[in-house]
Amino acid sequence: xxxxxxxxxxxxxxxxxxxxxxxxxxxxxxxxxxxxxxxxxxxxxxxxxxxxxxxxxxxxxxxxxxxxxxxxxxxxxxxxxxxxxxxxxxxxxxxxxxxxxxxxxxxxxxxxxxxxxxxxxxxxxxxxxxxxxxxxxxxxxxxxxxxxxxxxxxxxxxxxxxxxxxxxxxxxxxxxxxxxxxxxxxxxxxxxxxxxxxxxxxxxxxxxxxx
Amino acid sequence: xxxxxxxxxxxxxxxxxxxxxxxxxxxxxxxxxxxxxxxxxxxxxxxxxxxxxxxxxxxxxxxxxxxxxxxxxxxxxxxxxxxxxxxxxxxxxxxxxxxxxxxxxxxxxxxxxxxxxxxxxxxxxxxxxxxxxxxxxxxxxxxxxxxxxxxxxxxxxxxxxxxxxxxxxxxxxxxxxxxxxxxxxxxxxxxxxxxxxxxxxxxxxxxxxxxxxxxxxxxxxxxxxxxxxxxxxxxxxxxxxx
Numbered sequence: 001x002x003x004x005x006x007x008x009x010x011x012x013x014x015x016x017x018x019x020x021x022x023x024x025x026x027x028x029x030x031x032x033x034x035x036x037x038x039x040x041x042x043x044x045x046x047x048x049x050x051x052x053x054x055x056x057x058x059x060x061x062x063x064x065x066x067x068x069x070x071x072x073x074x075x076x077x078x079x080x081x082x083x084x085x086x087x088x089x090x091x092x093x094x095x096x097x098x099x100x101x102x103x104x105x106x107x108x109x110x111x112x113x114x115x116x117x118x119x120x121x122x123x124x125x126x127x128x129x130x131x132x133x134x135x136x137x138x139x140x141x142x143x144x145x146x147x148x149x150x151x152x153x154x155x156x157x158x159x160x161x162x163x164x165x166x167x168x169x170x171x172x173x174x175x176x177x178x179x180x181x182x183x184x185x186x187x188x189x190x191x192x193x194x195x196x197x198x199x200x201x202x203x204x205x206x207x208x209x210x211x
Numbered sequence: 212x213x214x215x216x217x218x219x220x221x222x223x224x225x226x227x228x229x230x231x232x233x234x235x236x237x238x239x240x241x242x243x244x245x246x247x248x249x250x251x252x253x254x255x256x257x258x259x260x261x262x263x264x265x266x267x268x269x270x271x272x273x274x275x276x277x278x279x280x281x282x283x284x285x286x287x288x289x290x291x292x293x294x295x296x297x298x299x300x301x302x303x304x305x306x307x308x309x310x311x312x313x314x315x316x317x318x319x320x321x322x323x324x325x326x327x328x329x330x331x332x333x334x335x336x337x338x339x340x341x342x343x344x345x346x347x348x349x350x351x352x353x354x355x356x357x358x359x360x361x362x363x364x365x366x367x368x369x370x371x372x373x374x375x376x377x378x379x380x381x382x383x384x385x386x387x388x389x390x391x392x393x394x395x396x397x398x399x400x401x402x403x404x405x406x407x408x409x410x411x412x413x414x415x416x417x418x419x420x421x422x423x424x425x426x427x428x429x430x431x432x433x434x435x436x437x438x439x440x441x442x443x444x445x446x447x448x449x450x451x452x453x
Binding site: 085086088089117120121138139140141143154161163165172173177178179180182183184187188191192194195 | 324330331405406409413414415416419420423424427428430431432434443444445446447448
């Protein structure tokens with residue numbers, strides 16, 4: 001699809017072309033000003049995940065372990081993922097009744113929790129290779145397909161869902177062989193909240209050391 | 212005879228391909244949770260890593276034991292692929308079985324996977340039932356086997372009864388094959404110890420988490436590589452309710 005504002009090579013009289021041009025520019029302005037659904041394209045989505053995968057690979061190869069490695073993952077997570085949206089989705093309906101301060105505290109605690117939880121597991125990915133295979137549009141966001149190659153295992157599919165609706169190109173979900181990170185974290189956070197009788201502050205406090 | 216019937220049924224199944232179910236259908240939750248507590252107790256007693264010991268034990272020994280057990284499972288998978296009307300995985304798994312049973316020394320090594328690009332294509336009678344058009348049914352947690360559905364539980368029973376290896380081997384050989392398969396499952400449990408134990412022992416609700424993970428990965432496996440876009444999570448469209 002041509003980008004908005006691409007000159008149309010149609011023979012037209014100057015005045016009509018100018019008028020149409022102005023219209024197109026206004027239309028393009030509408031699309032661009034509040035970044036619209038078409039601002040992100042598959043090349044950008046692929047590029048984002050390629051960069052994220054490269055950084056994850058170099059973090060795994062860095063030889064760091066424990067907290068320094070988790071810190072590295074947290075910085076990657078913050079730069080490439082839409083953490084506030086992931087956190088809100090994981091908290092589910094409870095995020096509707098949470099105050100702004102609670103949401104901010106929860107998001108920060110959630111970020112550390114995710115980095116520790118998945119950071120621990122990333123040790124299993126030492127020597128792994130992620131290959132970006134392609135991207136396609138799904139319901140207004142992009143799905144970038146990567147294949148993970150692990151020694152001694154059949155290659156498996158990892159899908160990254162990328163959106164620009166936060167104002168930046170960021171991923172908001174990872175699906176490993178059909179297993180959806182947002183769904184898993186919603187189950188986990190929901191169970192933690194139930195165990196604390198719906199007390200968000202208690203959840204935030206415990207999340208700071210969980211994972 | 213059974214094969215011909217299966218192939219005929221498989222033909223109908225493909226035509227009447229039903230949409231993948233979504234969500235969680237768990238009317239037996241309280242009974243399932245009791246089975247889960249039993250399974251978790253069993254796992255804690257038998258497999259759980261002691262404090263300070265690694266959860267995952269992935270070495271030459273656990274790999275070999277897993278390989279031998281999985282190799283003995285291949286003939287059953289070949290039969291299931293044929294019943295599903297899928298000759299390609301049947302042929303691949305047949306060659307895999309022949310190579311690993313001979314060059315791979317009764318399946319201890321996996322030359323088929325490492326040198327001939329013939330990784331195992333996993334399948335079972337639960338998948339055959341799905342291909343034939345049977346619905347998933349309610350979620351079930353089975354003693355020792357763990358997460359399942361009504362359809363997959365029926366499939367388990369048929370797979371155990373069908374067991375082509377047991378039909379060919381006699382007496383102590385058949386017993387040895389069964390022991391090797393069980394040992395393979397135990398070794399596999401330790402090879403993926405980190406994954407299993409993070410779900411069982413680190414989750415706030417290990418029952419709910421294992422149910423979710425089982426249903427998601429099972430539906431992915433049975434749905435082939437097709438993704439259902441309409442069911443994709445879009446937290447921007449509706450951040451709260453999914």
